[in-house]
Amino acid sequence: MESASKLRCSAVLLIVFLCFISIHSCNSEKVLLVPAPFADSHWMALAHIGRALVDKGHTVAVVVSEDIVGKRRAEWPDFQFEAFQDQGIQARELFASGYDYYRNYCALLLGNSNLLARLRASRFSVVVADPQSPCGAILASKIDSRVPLVAVMRVDQFFAEKVTGVPLPMSYVPFLGSDFTDDMSFVQRLQNTVMHTVLPVIARWGASSLLDELVRKHIGENETLESVMTRTDLWLYQTDNVLDFPRPSMPNTVQVGGLFVQEAAPLTEDMEAFVQSSGDDGVIVVSFGSMVKMMPEEKREIFAAALARLRQKVVWRYVGEKPAGLGSNTKLMGWLPQNDLLAHPKTRAFVTHAGSNGLYEALHHGVPMVCLPLFADQPANAARVVARGLGVTLDFSTVTADQLYQAILHVLTNNSYRETAARLSRLHRDQPQSPMERAVWWIEHVIQHGRLPHLRARAVELPWYQYYLLDVAAFLLSVCSAVLGTVWCGCSLVCRKCCGCAKRSGKLKSQ
Known part of the structure; x- marks a missing residue:
């Protein structure tokens, strides 16, 4: 009896498992x-x-x-x-x-x-x-x-x-x-x-x-x-x-x-210890993305000198020769958990090349920015940061150590940047779906219903001359030209008739 009960339970579990596999595969x-x-x-x-x-x-x-x-x-x-x-x-x-x-x-x-x-x-x-x-x-x-x-x-x-x-x-x-x-x-x-x-x-x-x-x-x-x-x-x-x-x-x-953007994961033990050692001053995150990992000697010394003057601790994503002027407050890393660092409550600002991925991570976590755009869409991204009151922008090719230091200090000490970042972060987060959920939903919608011509x-599908209504403009211009031409010809004919009558009348009177 007991063995038969076990057999039935096993069979039910097997059926449930097969149903799950079937639904999953469908x-x-x-x-x-x-x-x-x-x-x-x-x-x-x-x-x-x-x-x-x-x-x-x-x-x-x-x-x-x-x-x-x-x-x-x-x-x-x-x-x-x-x-x-x-x-x-x-x-x-x-x-x-x-x-x-x-x-x-x-x-x-x-x-x-x-x-x-x-x-x-x-x-x-x-x-x-x-x-x-x-x-x-x-x-x-x-x-x-x-x-x-x-x-x-x-x-x-x-x-x-x-x-x-x-x-x-x-x-x-x-x-x-x-x-x-x-x-x-x-x-x-x-x-x-x-x-x-x-x-x-x-x-x-x-x-x-x-x-x-x-x-x-x-x-x-x-x-x-x-x-x-x-x-x-x-x-x-x-x-x-x-x-x-x-x-x-x-x-x-x-x-x-x-x-x-993802939910932040805990930092590693040594990274957390470094961040916590900043005290109330907090941390500055510096990263120029996956395509820019090294800098010319002159430029890296400019950055090192500016960052060394800060009271905050600095985490700098940098691969290459260690700058001679690197401050004791700055930690160099070949890779850093950027999203997790930006989400940390001790992070005070983000120095960035204004790549779109980093910008949205900073926006999501409410971190003000100092942008030094390099190429592609980065100048446009930096312009949006400034226009929205999220930070400031500098010219990477001409920036000096003092300019960089003053820009970071300005963002840190001006409360409007952090308040704006916090407000826009709340707006960005207040969505019925996350951006990834929305992307996946639409892709699955396309899969389910096929192509979406509606x-x-x-x-x-329109030729360029139809899209810009050039054929309509040409037609209207032709109609207007025809109407104006007809009016002009009519007026000219009337004028000639009137002038001809006046001339004949004048001749008769003189005779």
Whole structure:
């Protein structure tokens, strides 16, 4: 009797387990990530989204070149990796022309028949790509044009207005490469108009001239890079109106600013001891991201001298020769738990290059900033920090030790920065979903319902002359010209008639 009862219990447990496995497998979908070939910060955005999808039970595969697949696999063991031979172009052409580099990289990827066969056989439910490298959109169309495509981006690409359908009014939407705000002077609006008009045209021409041939070869004779990118179903923008400036959007553009931010983990024992040793003065965190780990000798001595004058303890992410003027209050680290340090109650300020990931971590945890932007979107990010009252900005190329010291001291002693940071942190946190939860929800929404044509603006399909209503303007101009011409001719005819009658009347009177 007892053995029969145990057998029944075992059978019930087995059935429950099999049901769980069945439900889990039914909800599991295959996701393909196509990162840009370089820029770790861009890869990290896709990787964190992939990790969140894995946690939801999905299978995530990543397309990478063979030279980095070992590193990626060690860092992200939950992912599957599809590698291809890039023939060393990543090391050889890293500083070459951007689109020329992407063309060569994409040509090798798309020309790998074995890889393409494996990707097609996998039957992915969605492709998530970084549009900085157009290869993701081309690859998605190559393996299966019916598979939904999701783009994850921080700033507008040069194709953005055309491929997303989102209008970018030049009167208050600053160009992505400028440090303008949404409150521009006349001269700034003039410059903004020129940059918005000229530079994207040049960039689109350059990209099309290099990549359209590749698109025609692999996708179709009538296809272009622009036509492929317009098929993107969902655009996940790493922005938030708490920090970024409000602007138009479309139903398939979703804000997910702050993807990287996580709940803080406890610091290691030695790090916690260092932080606690700061007392009431607190800690300054200094980091210039994953791409800038070393500085020229002159610049590192400037930073060391400025930081040594502070009463606070300093944690500086730096790899290289130890500065001669390094103060006893400064701790150098090759890697630091940036999010956890920014969340610590003793952290007083963040000295940063204004990369978007660090900015959103500081925003989330309410830490004022001193920005020294270097390139790309960093000057624009720093301008937003200043405009929102979160901190100050300095010129990295000309900054002196005294300027850096005074800027940090200003942020530390002026309570408005910390109060503003705390207020904006509360606004940023007050959301029904975290940015990552929102990103995952939308990706699963795309997976469940397939492509989402009802969310895509018709603007992406219109020729440029229709989009800007040039045909309508030409028609109205023609009508106005015709009406004015008719009126002019009528008036001229009447005038001639009147003049002719007056002349004949004058002759009769003289006779």
